[in-house]
Amino acid sequence: MRVIANIQMVANIAVLFFVIPLAIIAVNTLLPKKLAGRVSFYLGGFAGIMQAAAAAADFFLLSANRLHEYEFSLLWDLSIEGSERFSVDSLSLVMLFCIGMVTIVSVLVAKQTVHDRKRAYVNLLMTLILGMNGMVLVTDLFSLYVFLEVVGLSSFILIAMFKTDTGLEGAFKYLVMSVMATVFMLTGLAFIFMQTGSLQYKHVGMNVLRFQSHSQSVLIYAALILLISGFAIKTGAVPFHSWLPDAHQSANTAISILLSGIVIKVAGIYGFIVLVDLFNEVPAINMTVAVIGTVSIITGALLAMQQNHFKRIVAYSSVSQVGYILLGISTGSTLGLLGTVVHIFNHATFKSALFSNAAALHEQVGSLDINEMGGLEKRMPVTAFSSVTAFLSTTGIPPFAGFWSKLLIIMALWKSNMQVFAGIALVASIFTAAYFLRIQKKVFFGKLPDKYENLTEVKGTVKFAEIMLSVVTILTGVFFPLALLYLKGRGII
């Protein structure tokens, strides 16, 4: 009896992932203008905290009931044929938690970097969250596509809304690339629909095996190529990465945190997870994803070494780190997926930390050109410390969190007989170390130029975000073996 009550509870909490953003939008829009200027950020932060709390609660409820996934609907009856089904599982809950966490950081940073159009920012943030929540909760490819478009639209406006020249340019570039992705994906979905007659995950998974004739398999392969290209564009994986640094660099830093921290992962990576899961009978897909991943790791890191703009380096670093996540997905094994999920969480943490550092530097120094800086650790110790922890975590140096996820991915690759990829991925970490050492040397570690003698540490919410993310990175890293024990206890690994 108690167990059933708990299961109902899982669904009740899961509904919140749609209710919270919609309710916040309604409240935020109806508020009088003067009041909105003061409370909008608090509403946004509240949504983030609620989302993270709901995801954590649901995760533990689900595993306490020893369930892998649970299907639910919003207002309609699930038993009616063709009704939209949502489902929560451990993977989607971790993604939802990351969305909540990044939202909190974005709002904390926005409090100091967004000075006008606060209400619009929060509303768009909520639609963005709604889109991302939808993507990870749906159970069919077409709904996935619809929510992906919600995410894309919110992102364009968020990048462009402050109407700076670079912001508009970045948004335009992103828009053009995304339209291509849309066309690719819709076409791909149409091909699959022709073949299977349904786009529900469970039907696609079963029916793809049935293709026998030559022309039919050509169709499926064409669909896969189109879908992979579409998601690769959204992820910013090489060779479709060119929009990403422009968009992430030109947006307000609060928005860059969202884009780099979570949007590329939900809009792109999650799509890859679904694809590999659905089409794991097609052997070529694993190798394709692995190759895209490896090329992204190396290209992203090499390009990051040449940049002089703090945010641009961090953006290229996203391209490179996404490569590791793709490699984890390409194994198609539970261990690989675990590594992927942990790396998504870690990447959300350290990338948010690095963009918070960018916000701090932009507020205090007024520029993000790393050649103009130097020795800032003396004046900005918190920012310096948080950037060092984030950099070491990105590089995968123990005892920081990033080490464990990289290790899991490497172990999974090795077990899936992809030793060469494992070796390349591991040794390529040295490139990550190289571009971050360069940042550290030019920005924090060194002699302080006279002109920065009077510089002070950033205050308020940005500082709070930096401290919070450093603590999360260190604690996750030090206590990760306990997480492994928990997962083992739940029978996941």
Add this chain to the structure above:
Amino acid sequence: MGGNFIFASILVPLVGTCFLPVIGKKNSKLRDVAALAFIATAFISSTLALPHLLSGSPVTLHYELPLGLSFGFYADALAVFMAMTASFVGTVIVFYSYGYMAEYENQNEYYAMICLFIGAMMGLVFSTNLIFIYAFWEISAICCWRLIGFYREEITILRANKAFIVTVAGALVMLVGFVGIYGQTGTFDLAAMKGTHIPPWIVVLILFGVLSKSATFPMHNWLPDAGVAPSPVTSLLHAAVLVKIGVYAYARLFVETFNIDKMFTVTVPVVAAVSALISAGAAMKANDIKRVIAYSTISQLAFILLGLSCGNKTGVTGGMLYILTHSVAKGGLFLCAGIVEHNVHTKDITKMGGLYKRMPLTALAFMLCAFSIMGIPPFGGFFAKYLVIDGIISSGNTILGAVFIAGAVMTVVYLTRLFVKVFLGQPTFPHVKEGDRRMVVSVMILAILSLLLGIFMPIPSGLASLVGGGL
């Protein structure tokens, strides 16, 4: 009960590190004392694990984790020997720093990093799992990066980055090897893999890590460059802790745990021989006091590696003893060099001379430590070097033995040259004073210990001969 000693020796410095900057903001005296106390605790508690070891029941802790990971500590002879050596020299170096570092900024970071470093070393030597060994290995690389860049000059940061990149690159290649072992055995636990034969390609991958950390040819050249760090740091990195990590890993993995192909008892000594000769030659040419001693470190590390890799009990015992005597004596040499360059404000030995009149105690300590490194009886270094060369000759490789004797002769030559240039000859700095009292006491402790280790050789060699029981 016994497990508490290991926990104390690892956790006190590691956890203490978090508090040092906080204490230092309030009271810098208290911070200095706390740093010394944390590291001394590591030394005392690793010494307390000794009775358990000698009574035949080494302290051990073991927690099983999923995926072939495990969290465990094991205080066998090798671990306790390394832990005692590193934490003792670490303690002396911290005491020395009181005098040397007094005038510099960033002391909070300095003491925190030293403390973290010793904690990582303790964790590394006691760990029984490849992944935790790797984890502590990289923590030491982080400390090394911050410490070498301590002065925040353009050049020091470049060198710090170089040391970080070289050692981390080596470690990553080594990690590929570890994962390769995992692919073969399904576990990272050393106890479970005891006696397993591992293929040569994995040995080569792991050797990259060992050679990069122990600064052996061809991955040695970060070490002389890292001499731009403050002298106590150089002493800690180049003599006591960092460079010993690599040879420790060699002993732990290839002597104590895995079974490797016979060919490595020839190839590794050959690499060591090349390293010994090249660096000894470089030491003869160098004119920077710390560079000479740094090249000498590379050369002496080759002796240690030779002893551990030659595949017989004599050599391994000699290698272990040389880890101890070299840590003490080379630590002393770097600290003496620190006193000299701190007071005369140059590192160029061509500008120095006659300093023994102005700094008699430093000169004496330098001489005693140099005798130990040269291998003059009855100093500790003599016995160790003798056993190492005995080891390689009794494994049938007379030519390599001859090469290393030549290396030992070169050691005598370049250390004598250094002593003559710095301390003898025409006095050049007539007004320079003897170093700070705490600094002189530290170097005297290490110098006298170098002599005592030789006179009472049976005590350390009794412990060292417990290592490599399987050979």
